[in-house]
Amino acid sequence: MIEELTRIVGKENVLSSETDLLLYGYDASLFKGRPDCIVLPGSTEEVSKIVKFAHRSGIPIIGRGSGTNLSGGTVPTRGGIVLHFSRMNQILEIDIENERVVVEPGIFTLVLKNRLARYGFVYQPDPASEKVSTLGGNFGENSGGPHCLKYGVTTNHILGAEVVLSDGEVVQVGGKTLDNPGFDLTGILVGSEGTLGIATKLVLRIMPKPEAVKTMLAIYNTLEDAGRTVSGIIADGIVPATLEMLDRLTIKAVEESVHAGFPQDAEAVLLIELDGLKDGMERLAERIMEICRKNNVREVKAAKTEAERTQLWAGRKGAFGAISRLRPNYLVCDGTVPRTRLPEVLTKVMEVGKKYNLAIANVFHAGDGNLHPLILFDERNKEELRKVHSAGSEILKICADAGGTISGEHGIGTEKIKEMFFVFSPRDIAAMKKVKMAFDPENIYNPGKVLPEVEA
Numbered sequence: 001m002i003e004e005l006t007r008i009v010g011k012e013n014v015l016s017s018e019t020d021l022l023l024y025g026y027d028a029s030l031f032k033g034r035p036d037c038i039v040l041p042g043s044t045e046e047v048s049k050i051v052k053f054a055h056r057s058g059i060p061i062i063g064r065g066s067g068t069n070l071s072g073g074t075v076p077t078r079g080g081i082v083l084h085f086s087r088m089n090q091i092l093e094i095d096i097e098n099e100r101v102v103v104e105p106g107i108f109t110l111v112l113k114n115r116l117a118r119y120g121f122v123y124q125p126d127p128a129s130e131k132v133s134t135l136g137g138n139f140g141e142n143s144g145g146p147h148c149l150k151y152g153v154t155t156n157h158i159l160g161a162e163v164v165l166s167d168g169e170v171v172q173v174g175g176k177t178l179d180n181p182g183f184d185l186t187g188i189l190v191g192s193e194g195t196l197g198i199a200t201k202l203v204l205r206i207m208p209k210p211e212a213v214k215t216m217l218a219i220y221n222t223l224e225d226a227g228r229t230v231s232g233i234i235a236d237g238i239v240p241a242t243l244e245m246l247d248r249l250t251i252k253a254v255e256e257s258v259h260a261g262f263p264q265d266a267e268a269v270l271l272i273e274l275d276g277l278k279d280g281m282e283r284l285a286e287r288i289m290e291i292c293r294k295n296n297v298r299e300v301k302a303a304k305t306e307a308e309r310t311q312l313w314a315g316r317k318g319a320f321g322a323i324s325r326l327r328p329n330y331l332v333c334d335g336t337v338p339r340t341r342l343p344e345v346l347t348k349v350m351e352v353g354k355k356y357n358l359a360i361a362n363v364f365h366a367g368d369g370n371l372h373p374l375i376l377f378d379e380r381n382k383e384e385l386r387k388v389h390s391a392g393s394e395i396l397k398i399c400a401d402a403g404g405t406i407s408g409e410h411g412i413g414t415e416k417i418k419e420m421f422f423v424f425s426p427r428d429i430a431a432m433k434k435v436k437m438a439f440d441p442e443n444i445y446n447p448g449k450v451l452p453e454v455e456a
């Protein structure tokens with residue numbers, strides 16, 4: 001295998017030392033595996049040749065961007081070849097007039113955004129991991145982020161892709177135009193977690209930067225009041241760009257590391273951002289403040305300078321990292337519920353923490369009803385680890401039972417396969433397996449991910 005792959009990409013782009021196999025055996029989830037080797041392709045042609053070889057030989061292929069996914073999507077649970085896209089990281093075209101860009105999959109999300117800022121344009125999806133996550137990984141997970149409340153998630157911004165199928169053939173799905181005829185293969189591929197096809201180019205929608213932005217911090221003495229404010233704002237017909245919530249434990253961790261200016265005695269804070277035309281923005285902000293007041297807000301502060309705004313966002317975007325100061329490990333449960341059910345579901349989530357004697361911190365996309373309870377633990381304590389998996393599964397069941405679902409943006413990967421039955425019937429799963437069979441009958445691409453292999 002190593003000889004064949006070396007012929008395709010050169011010796012320096014095939015990794016197989018013991019250290020490499022350990023490093024590429026995990027991602028940001030709790031799972032671990034071991035690949036047979038890692039390959040760093042430099043072009044679509046090379047990807048195609050690697051996949052043709054793997055297809056002939058029955059070897060699994062695991063596409064990988066930065067390995068920051070939180071559900072075990074890049075863990076090589078059955079060995080195989082990890083295709084790491086760090087060399088395919090170029091912006092191929094910036095078409096401002098048509099508001100499109102074409103990129104390779106290995107480019108970091110924030111690198112694209114920074115380039116677009118020079119033109120006064122923006123690619124909207126903004127996972128908190130954007131400094132290091134890749135657009136290929138965002139494509140694989142259909143990633144979200146704070147601004148996805150107003151602008152939609154990754155699938156609303158990927159219009160087409162060049163894709164290597166599991167037999168190595170290269171096809172083009174979608175394109176620069178909207179509403180392409182035929183089946184919406186782009187829609188099926190976005191969020192398929194590397195199980196259906198490997199993207200080697202992506203066509204993205206970009207937008208002009210909004211004229212004005214207003215960022216506010218609302219401080220609460222109870223989680224319920226913060227939750228009710230979220231429903232109140234949306235029910236009033238206002239769609240802010242972001243509506244993010246952090247609870248007391250998260251605020252403590254953030255303040256100890258990032259010093260964002262969140263009061264440590266608050267039970268919850270909401271980070272609310274408006275963007276759009278300057279005209280009318282102050283009136284909208286006043287309406288939001290009024291809704292906050294009706295829901296017993298302690299204080300609402302608006303960022304007065306860009307530095308203050310950046311500081312508030314540093315607190316939100318650095319929250320997952322900051323949590324690591326409290327315990328060595330955490331499990332993020334990425335459930336979604338109808339936002340009117342947020343206060344009640346949050347109470348039940350905290351009861352799960354008490355039942356298992358595990359601390360839970362909350363930092364999440366409240367406007368989308370997308371919860372992220374972070375269960376804190378130490379993986380060296382095997383009993384605690386077992387409890388964490390049970391608690392995580394119970395939290396997802398609570399979300400499903402509240403009319404929600406088991407993933408808002410982090411995917412299913414290895415972690416949530418058995419929970420798929422919380423939201424899908426065996427028939428639903430069988431229909432999805434037919435799609436998998438059509439794209440990848442030999443089960444080469446990321447085997448053992450997303451779809452349960454056993455019955456409910």
Ligand SMILES: Cc1cc2nc3c(=O)[nH]c(=O)nc-3n(C[C@H](O)[C@H](O)[C@H](O)COP(=O)(O)OP(=O)(O)OC[C@H]3O[C@@H](n4cnc5c(N)ncnc54)[C@H](O)[C@@H]3O)c2cc1C
Binds near residue numbers: 064126137142144192
């Ligand atoms: C601190 C932190 C904060 C986070 N915040 C958010 C957030 O706000 N919102 C959010 O949605 N996620 C978030 N995430 C999760 C993660 O960053 C996203 O899922 C991200 O999109 C993964 O990008 P990646 O490059 O690391 O992809 P990887 O983890 O390497 O891969 C993700 C999936 O995509 C597949 N894949 C990779 N490249 C390709 C390709 N070229 N073609 C087809 N499939 C491919 C992989 O096989 C895998 O299934 C966060 C993670 C961390 C650690």
